[in-house]
Amino acid sequence: MLIASQLEPTYARTVYPCFDEPAMKATFNIRIVHDPSYVALSNMPAIDVSEMKDENGSLWTVTTFNTSLKMSTYLTAFVICDFDYVTRTERGNEIRIWARKEAVKNGYVDYALNITGPIFSFLEDLLNVSYPLPKTDLVALPDFGAGAMENWGLMTFQESSLMYLPSDKLTSRKAMIAIIVSHELGHQACEMLRHFFFLFKWFGNLVTMNWWNDLWLNEGLASYFEYLGATFVEPKLSLDKIFYDHVVQPVLMEDNEIGVRSLSESEDKIKGSFSLMSLFDSITYNKGASITWMLSGFLTEKLFIRALTSYLKEFSFSNANQDDLWTHIQMVVDAQDEVQLPASVKQIMDSWTCQNGFPVLTLNLTTGTISQEQFLNKKNENNTDSYNNTWIIPISWMRNGSSQPLMWLDKSSKMFPEMQVSESEYDWILLNVNLSGYYRVNYDQLNLKRLACLLENDPK
Numbered sequence: 364m365l366i367a368s369q370l371e372p373t374y375a376r377t378v379y380p381c382f383d384e385p386a387m388k389a390t391f392n393i394r395i396v397h398d399p400s401y402v403a404l405s406n407m408p409a410i411d412v413s414e415m416k417d418e419n420g421s422l423w424t425v426t427t428f429n430t431s432l433k434m435s436t437y438l439t440a441f442v443i444c445d446f447d448y449v450t451r452t453e454r455g456n457e458i459r460i461w462a463r464k465e466a467v468k469n470g471y472v473d474y475a476l477n478i479t480g481p482i483f484s485f486l487e488d489l490l491n492v493s494y495p496l497p498k499t500d501l502v503a504l505p506d507f508g509a510g511a512m513e514n515w516g517l518m519t520f521q522e523s524s525l526m527y528l529p530s531d532k533l534t535s536r537k538a539m540i541a542i543i544v545s546h547e548l549g550h551q552a553c554e555m556l557r558h559f560f561f562l563f564k565w566f567g568n569l570v571t572m573n574w575w576n577d578l579w580l581n582e583g584l585a586s587y588f589e590y591l592g593a594t595f596v597e598p599k600l601s602l603d604k605i606f607y608d609h610v611v612q613p614v615l616m617e618d619n620e621i622g623v624r625s626l627s628e629s630e631d632k633i634k635g636s637f638s639l640m641s642l643f644d645s646i647t648y649n650k651g652a653s654i655t656w657m658l659s660g661f662l663t664e665k666l667f668i669r670a671l672t673s674y675l676k677e678f679s680f681s682n683a684n685q686d687d688l689w690t691h692i693q694m695v696v697d698a699q700d701e702v703q704l705p706a707s708v709k710q711i712m713d714s715w716t717c718q719n720g721f722p723v724l725t726l727n728l729t730t731g732t733i734s735q736e737q738f739l740n741k742k743n744e745n746n747t748d749s750y751n752n753t754w755i756i757p758i759s760w761m762r763n764g765s766s767q768p769l770m771w772l773d774k775s776s777k778m779f780p781e782m783q784v785s786e787s788e789y790d791w792i793l794l795n796v797n798l799s800g801y802y803r804v805n806y807d808q809l810n811l812k813r814l815a816c817l818l819e820n821d822p823k
Contacts, residue, residue, distance in 0.1 A: 364401065366443040367504050367519055369512055372575060372639045375436035383436045385571050386682045391431040397443050399424045404442040404461070406431050406516040408498050432495065432515070435571060440514030442502050449473065453480030454487070456494050462503040466526060472503060474527035478596040485595040486588070489668070501525060513585075573682045576633045578642050579626050579716070580685060583651015586610065587659070590652075606656065607798040614649035615803065618721055619738050626650050626716040627685055653801045654715050660799040661757040661769060662692065662702060670695040685716060705771040711755040715801065722754045723803040724772065726794060728810040731783035733758070733794075734776040738803050751775075759796040763789065766796065788813055 368378065376383040395403040396415070403409070403426040411427040431439070447467040448459040458479050460472040479501065483494055496516045503525040511520040572580050590606050617623065624637065626646060633642070659667040674683070674691035689709040696702060704711060715721075723738035737752040756772040760782070770779060784790040791813040794804045806814070 364398070364443070364445075365504070365506075366441070367502065367507065368440050368442070368514075369507070369509060369519070370439060370514075371437040371512060372643075373437070375439060378439075381436045385435045385437065385575065386573055388433045388435055388571070390433050391439055393428045393431070393439070393441065395426050395428075395441060395443065396423050397426065401443050401445050402426075404444075404500050404502065404517055406434075406438070406440055406514060407496070434515055438513075438515045440512070440517040440519070442500075442517065442519065444502070446502070448500075449476050451476055451480055453483050454494070456483065456496065457498040458483070459498070459500050460503070460525070461500060462522070462526065463505065466503065466522070469528075471526040471528055475501065475503075475525050481596045482592045485592050489588075489591070491672070571682050573684045574630050574633075575639050575642055576628050576630045577684050579647045579651035579654075580683075580688065582643070582647045583626075583655050586648045586652035587655040606652075610649045611653045611656070611798065611801065614645045614653060615721065615738075615801075617645055618650060618719070619740050621739060621741060623719050625719040626654065650801070654712075657715075657757065657799055657801050658692075658712065660759070660797075661704075662696070666695050666699070666702060667692075685712070689713075705773050706755055714754045718752070718754075720752070721802050722752070722756060723805055724756065724758070724794060725805040725807070726782065726792060726810060727807050728782070728784050728792060728813075729807070731779045731781065732776060733772055733779060733782070735772055735802075736775070754802070756802060757800060758794055759799060760792060760794045761796050762792055784810075788816060791817060 368374075370378065372385075373383050375381050381387075381389075391406070393405045393407070395405065397403050399414070399422060401424075403424075405426075405428045407429040409426050410429045411425075413425045413427075415423050415425050417423060442461075444461065445464075446461040447464040448461045449467060449472055450457060450459045452458070458476065460467075460476045460479070462472045466472060479499075483499075487494060499516055499518070501518045501520060503520050503522045505522050507519060507521045509519075509521075511518065511524055572578065590610070624646060628637070633639075662670070670688075670692040673694060674688050677691060678687060686709065689707075689712055692712075693708040696704060696708060720737045720739065722735040725734050725736075726732075727734075735754065735756060753775055754772075758770040758772055760767050760770060762782075762784075767781065770781075782792055784792065792806075792810055793814070795802065
């Protein structure tokens with residue numbers, strides 16, 4: 364027998380009476396009565412294990428857990444199993460990887476154990492906070508509908524997402540495990556920032572999305588940080604270098620259809636047109652991560668982390684939406700002189716999160732003009748978008764192999780004298796360097812010929 368909960372987004376109400384909304388936080392006292400041959404796990408450590416008999420004289424085990432920190436209902440969790448585990452301690456935090464006894468005996472979860480601690484430490488150092496819970500359990504489930512779930516202190520995974528066979532030489536297998544573990548620990552880092560910074564007087568706590576329409580603030584950020592954490596523990600795999608192929612490119616293929624939702628919709632529109640489960644899609648995860656990558660790129664990671672810290676301080680024990688994040692990024696931008704933006708952070712970022720799709724830029728090499736339009740498989744003749752399919756676009760670029768200062772396209776078409784080239788076939792322009800922008804690029808025939816010549820003469 365195996366019992367494992369999965370309460371996100373709104374299934375806590377099926378387990379116990381509650382106001383099952385992300386903004387309604389509480390502490391939880393959990394006690395589980397179960398068969399003596401099984402072990403019970405929950406978000407917090409067990410503080411008492413006793414026995415009781417029911418009215419028929421049958422013996423049961425009662426496992427009582429410590430009171431949880433304040434958290435959303437969907438993060439409460441429990442597992443009842445007869446699994447075994449391996450354990451290590453990282454900076455005072457006990458980490459246990461649970462799986463079928465045979466899998467543990469054969470060492471199939473050793474790799475996950477070895478990388479979990481370092482990823483924790485990496486996220487603590489990056490975000491400048493200590494993990495608040497005394498224990499973290501990661502459970503490999505043989506049958507689990509989700510890929511993984513970031514329950515605070517009790518993360519659950521599909522077996523295939525957590526196990527690595529010692530005989531398996533494929534580095535892609537290690538890469539996949541590192542990415543998934545890092546993603547869920549990224550959630551734990553977010554939970555650290557939301558739920559426990561109050562106790563350490565650093566960033567504040569309990570900062571949660573107002574509602575599910577801003578789910579990308581959770582999943583998109585975690586999906587961005589997962590590649591940073593995974594690269595830290597497996598630097599040879601260069602996972603940060605394949606972010607575009609694994610995250611950006613797939614969602615660009617999906618986000619070019621008419622009718623795809625925007626990253627952040629109004630609460631009324633979600634309630635009227637979408638199911639909550641439909642929000643757990645590549646738009647939320649991959650587009651959210653892609654937009655975060657672009658944002659961190661034009662801000663610099665230093666300013667981005669500083670803004671995130673400010674945001675979490677301000678909204679401790681409360682809820683926030685994306686506008687609140689934009690406000691704190693704006694505060695950080697206004698307090699320095701190195702990074703200058705062409706518009707407010709809200710104007711820039713709303714153009715990416717509040718309208719669907721993405722732009723394609725077309726460069727005319729002779730005039731130095733760049734124009735933008737929405738990239739679609741089919742033209743939309745009935746566009747009623749309030750942004751008129753115009754984005755405020757950061758353009759990283761190079762000329763003849765030399766990186767140039769960041770440029771911004773804030774209208775449908777704009778001339779950049781710096782991008783006018785000479786008649787020399789060796790004078791060329793490349794836009795979206797490192798592919799950090801969430802857009803596609805199209806060149807005129809002149810630049811295409813020059814780039815083709817460059818590649819032919821120097822493929823590297």
